[in-house]
Structure formats: C-alpha cells, structure tokens
Amino acid sequence: xxxxxxxxxxxxxxxxxxxxxxxxxxxxxxxxxxxxxxxxxxxxxxxxxxxxxxxxxxxxxxxxxxxxxxxxxxxxxxxxxxxxxxxxxxxxxxxxxxxxxxxxxxxxxxxxxxxxxxxxxxxxxxxxxxxxxxxxxxxxxxxxxxxxxxxxxxxxxxxxxxxxxxxxxxxxxxxxxxxxxxxxxxxxxxxxxxx
Numbered sequence: 654x655x656x657x658x659x660x661x662x663x664x665x666x667x668x669x670x671x672x673x674x675x676x677x678x679x680x681x682x683x684x685x686x687x688x689x690x691x692x693x694x695x696x697x698x699x700x701x702x703x704x705x706x707x708x709x710x711x712x713x714x715x716x717x718x719x720x721x722x723x724x725x726x727x728x729x730x731x732x733x734x735x736x737x738x739x740x741x742x743x744x745x746x747x748x749x750x751x752x753x754x755x756x757x758x759x760x761x762x763x764x765x766x767x768x769x770x771x772x773x774x775x776x777x778x779x780x781x782x783x784x785x786x787x788x789x790x791x792x793x794x795x796x797x798x799x800x801x802x803x804x805x806x807x808x809x810x811x812x813x814x815x816x817x818x819x820x821x822x823x824x825x826x827x828x829x830x831x832x833x834x835x836x837x838x839x840x841x842x843x844x845x846x847x848x
Contacts, residue, residue, distance in 0.1 A: 668693065668714040672744045675719075675780050676754035680810040683721060684782060694810065696721045703730045704761050704775040704813050717814040724781065724809050728759065734766050735759040735777055744780065752783050774816045781809045 682689045694712050697720040711718035728735035744754040759777040762770030
C-alpha cells in the first residue's frame with residue numbers, strides 16, 4: 654500500500670464496510686495471500702499506539718480507523734490498555750447465515766491495568782476468522798503448497814472509533830434523577846485519592 658496511510662478514495666466514494674465485508678473481502682483475502690482491491694487497509698502494530706494516535710497511521714474514514722494487526726495477548730499501549738467487554742459475537746454472511754468470523758469489542762482505559770484505569774469513549778472492534786485454516790488451504794493450493802507451514806490465523810482486522818457521549822448514555826432506558834446519582838456514586842470506587 655505504500656507509505657501514505659491516508660488513502661484518498663475517488664470523489665463520491667467512502668469506506669464504510671459491513672462486518673461481513675471486513676471479514677470476507679478484506680481479512681480472509683489477506684490471510685489467503687490474495688490481492689485485495691482496493692488495497693487500502695494498512696498493517697499496523699496496534700498496541701504501542703494510543704487510539705488518538707491512529708490518524709495518519711491507519712485508514713481513516715470519518716471518525717473511524719481501520720487496520721490489520723497481528724493478534725496478541727498484550728493490549729497495553731504507552732498510556733493505557735484495551736480491556737475486552739462482553740463476549741465474542743459471530744459474524745455471519747448475508748446469504749445463508751453461515752458464520753464467517755468473530756467480532757470482539759474492547760474499550761480503552763487510560764493508566765495501568767486494574768481498578769486504577771480510567772475508562773474512555775474509545776472502542777475497538779477486532780475481527781478474526783472463525784476457521785483459522787479457511788484461507789491457508791486455498792493459498793497453498795494456488796501457490797504450490799509453499800506457504801502451508803505459516804499460521805495465518807494470527808491476523809485480525811480492527812475498527813476503532815470514539816463513541817460520543819450521547820451514544821454512551823442512550824441505551825434505550827430512562828433513568829430517574831436518583832438513579833443517575835446512585836450510578837455516579839459507583840464511579841467513586843474507580844477514583845484513587847492521593848495520600
């Protein structure tokens with residue numbers, strides 16, 4: 654893709670892929686060593702980068718950033734860490750509902766791992782293939798078997814964005830004033846006071 658991470662798409666085109674398109678058209682082709690047109694998503698080692706540093710490094714479209722990364726257990730950055738939230742969600746194709754991948758959500762916390770971390774509005778969706786061997790067998794057949802010993806299941810494609818305050822607070826339920834006061838008191842446990 655070259656050194657320019659901010660790809661200019663032709664006028665009238667925006668990059669707004671669905672979950673299925675991210676897994677099938679982009680991630681599966683990358684894992685299979687097949688060309689992807691347009692080749693716009695860069696490889697990026699995510700975890701040294703804080704989310705606000707992605708601009709200029711990842712493919713940015715609107716207020717979302719996209720990139721490929723190697724899957725890792727260490728999700729710490731210079732100023733914080735990505736904490737998983739919820740359980741994995743299946744990504745299914747639109748034709749028959751067949752599972753083609755999995756999606757995991759993460760939220761970014763500033764500070765060290767543990768109760769001292771401060772929750773931010775930065776969200777990451779990490780997509781991986783559901784069958785790690787789904788792409789490598791095709792690529793080894795096309796390329797004469799020379800790449801069959803490489804584990805391509807280590808690749809993920811990520812979408813990072815900053816959730817607005819309205820999105821965070823609007824979950825479809827109405828809260829009374831007292832509920833909001835009690836919920837704000839729960840946040841006091843996360844605050845560490847100096848000695």
